[in-house]
Amino acid sequence: MPKVNINEVVNEGEFNRFHIGLLICSCFIIIFDMFDLVIYGSVVPILMKEWSISPVQVGAIGSYGFFGMMLGAIFFGVMADKFGRRNILILSVVLFSIFTFLCAFAPGPLMFSIFRFIAGVGIGGVLPNVIASLTDYAPKHMHNMMVSIVMCAFSLGGILAAFIGIYFIPLMGWKSVYWVAVLALLLIPMMVKYFHDSPAMLLMKGRTEELRFVLSKVNDKVSLTTEMEFVTDIVKEPGSPVAALFKNKRTLGTVMIWIAFFMCLLMINGVSTWLPNLMFSAGYALGSSLSFMIVLNIGAIVGTLILGGLADKFGVKKVLVPMYIMAAVSLTLLGFKNNMIILYLLVFITGACTMGAQNISYSFVSQYYPPLMRSTAIGFASGIGRIGGIIGPTFGGILVSLNLSTQMNFLSFALPGIFAAVAFSFVPLKLAYHQKIKKEIDIA
Template identity: 35%
Template sequence: MSTTTTAPGRTGRPVLRGRAWVAPLCWFAVFLDGFDAVVLGAIMPMLTSDPDMGIDNATGTVIATAGLVGMMIGALGMGWLTDRFGRRRLLIGAVIAFSVLTFVTGFAQDAFTIGLLRFLAGVGLGGCLPTGISMVTEFAGHRKGSNATTLMMTGYHVGAVATALLAIWAAANTVTGWREMFFLGGMPALVLVPLMWRFLPESPDFLLSKGRVEEARTVAAHYGVEVDEEPERAFADASPESADAPRQGAALLLSGAYRRNTVFMWLASFMGLLLVYGLNTWLPQIMRAADYDLGNALGFLVVLNAGAVAGLLIAGRVGDAITPRNAGILWFIGSALLLAALAIKLPLLGIYAMIFITGCFVFSAQNLVYAFAATNYPPKVRGTALGMAAGVGRLGAISGPIMGGTLVAAGIAYPWGFFGFALAGALGGVAMSGMRTVRRGRRSAARPDAGPVADQRERTTAGA
C-alpha cells in the first residue's frame, strides 16, 4: 500500500508511503558510517607512500583523531537535536553534510586540509548512527529492537567491506588511489538524499513528544507501529524516584532511575568503539608489521568486516532472546579471547579464519550496546541516549587509533596491539555486566482504544 502526501512539517501532512522504506534508507545512511570507519585505515598505506603529501604514521594518527573528534561532537549534538527538531530532517542533513565534505577531501593538497575536512565531515556523520538506530527501533517495535538494530548495522560493515575492496583496487590500479576513495565516498548521496526526502517519515514518538498527537496516530497506523500515548508516565511509574518524570535529556539519563545504566553504557560504548576504530584504522599496518604483504593486510580488513556482518545476523536474534545486556557480555568476552589469540602465529588460511571469527564478535559487541540504549530508555530521550552513547563512545574511537598508531610508530604493534585490544574487550564485558534491563509494556497510539497490556509498569532486573 502506498499513499502520496506532502513532506512533513507544522502545516503539512506526514510522509505516508510504502511501509518498507524506513529500514533500507537508514541502512544506507549507516553504510556511509561504515565507509568513514574504514577509509583511513584502508588508504593509510597509500597516503603515507604519496611523496607529494609528506604524511607519516604519526600525522595519519592526527588526521584520524580529527575525524573522530568531529564525530563525537556530531553524535552528542545530533542526539539532542533530533529529540527536539525531529529525526527525519536531521538524518537527511547529516548525510548531505558528510557526503559533500568527503567528496571535497579528494582535492586536498596537504595534511592540514585533510584533517580539517575529516573533522567537519565527522560532525555531519556523527548524527547518522544514533538517529538511524532510533528510527529503525521505533518502526520495528520494542520487542524486536535488538534484531532491528543489528540488521541495520550490517550496513555499517557492508560499507566497510566495500571500502576495503575498493582500496585494494585503488592501490593496484591508480597512482593516487586515496583521492578516488574520497570521491567515491561522496557519491552515494546523489541517490540516497532524494529517496530519503521522498520516502522517509517522521518518528511517531517524536511527534507525540511535541504534542502532534493526530499526526503521530496517522503515521503509526499507516506503518503498523505502536507508540505510547504517555511514555514518560510509564517510565516514571516504574521508577522509584517519581521526581524523575519532569526531567529531560541528559538530566533524565543521569537521574537516579537511569544513572547506573547510563554510566555503564558509556563505559561499554567507549570500549566497543575503541575496538571498532582501532582495528579498522590500524589492522592493515599491524599485519604488515607481522610480515604480511599489503594485499593480504587489506584482505584481513575485508574479512574482519565480513565477519562482522555474519556476527550481526546472529547477535540481534540472541539479543532479543536473552536481552542485549546478556548477549553483550558474551560478545565482549568472546572478543577479548579471540583478539588475544591473534597474537599466535598461524598459517595464512588459519589467520584468515581467526580474523573472520573475531569480526563476528568484536563489532557486534558494540552494536548490542546500541540495542540496549534503544530498548531501555523512554522514547522522548531515546535519540539523546543513543547520541550520548555514540558521542561518549567516540572518546574510545579516538583512543583506539591513538593506541594503535603509538604501537605502530614504536615498532611493537605486533603482538602488543592485539593484547591491548583484548584488554578493552574484557573491560567492555565488565561494563555490560553492570547494566540492568528495563522491561515495559506499551500502549498503541495507532489503536488508542486498546486496553492496557498486562503489567503496564516497567520492571528493572539485574540479570533479565
C-alpha cells in the same frame, strides 16, 4: 471516544513494506556514511606526494574526522530529541555529503582538514538518529535484527570505498572519489517518506494527523479513524534529555554503558589497525596477515546478523556479556602459534564478538532509554565510544614500541573486552521506563 495506545500499535505490527523502505533507506545512508569516512585512506599516498605532507600530518588529518564524529554524535543526538529526528538526520546527511564533496576542491591540507572535520560532524549525527528511528518504528520482535542489518552496511560502505578507489583514482584522479559523496543527497526524498519523528514526539506536539498516517503504515492491520484518541504510557521527563540520562536510577547504567562503549571501540580500532602488523611480526607472510582483515570483517557481518537474532530471542544483555568474554579469549589465543585454519577461525570469532557485539550494543542503548531521550543516549554513548576508538590505534602503537611478546600484545588488546563485559554486567535492566505504568498519559 476509543483510546489507542501508540506503543502497542508499533510493537504489535508486522514487518511490511514500510519497514522494508525504512530499512533500505537506512542501509544506503550508512553505506554513504562509512564511504565518506574511509575513502580518505585510499587517497593518502597521493596526498602525501602532491602536498608534501608527513605521516604525522596524515594522521592528524585523519583524526580531525574522528573528532568531528564524536562531537556530531553528541550534539546532533541531543538536538534530535529536542527538534525531531528526521530534520536533524537530513541535516547530518547534507553536511557530510557536501563537505566530503568539497574535499575534492581543497587547495591544500588546511582546507581539506576543515572540510573533513565538518563532514565528520555530519557523519557523527547519522548513526544515533538512524538507530533511534529504527527502534521507534520496528516491530517489537525485530528491534535487534533490523538494527543488525543496518549496521552491516558499515562493512559494505568500506568495501564500496575500496572498489571506487581502485577504479576511479587511476581513471580520473583522487578528486573523483570525493565527487561520489554528493550522490547521498539523492536519498533526501526517500528519507522524507520513510523517516518520521518518534510517535511520542508527534503526539506530544499535537501532530495527530501525521501520527495517524505513519501508524497506519507501520501497522496496516489496525484501522485508525479520526474518532480514536491516541494515548501513550511514555511520560516526558522535565529538564534536558542529557540530565535525564542520570535520573530515575539510570546513573549506574549510563556510566557502565559508556565504559563498555569506550573499551569495545578501543579494542576494535586497535585490533583493526594493528592486526596485520602483529601477525606479520609473529612470522606470518604479509599476504596472509592482510587476509586476516578480510576474515575479521566477514566475521563482523555474520556475527552481527546472528547476534541480532539471538538478542531478539534471549535479550541483548544476555548475548553481549558472553560475546565480549569470547572476544577476549579469542584475542588472547591469537597470540599463540596455531595452524592457519585455527587462526582464521579465531580471527573470525574475534570479528563476530567485537564488531558484531558492538553493533548490537547500539540496539541495546536504543531500547534501554525512553523514546524522547533515545537519540541523546545513543549520541553520548557513541561519542564516548569514539574517544576509545581514537585512543585504540595509539594504544597499539605504544604496545608495539615496548617490544613486548606477541602473546602480551594480544593479551593487552583482550583486556578491554573483559572490562566491557564487566561493565555491561552491571547495567541494571529494571528501570522506571521498563516497569509497567498503570496510568495512561493523554498528551494530545
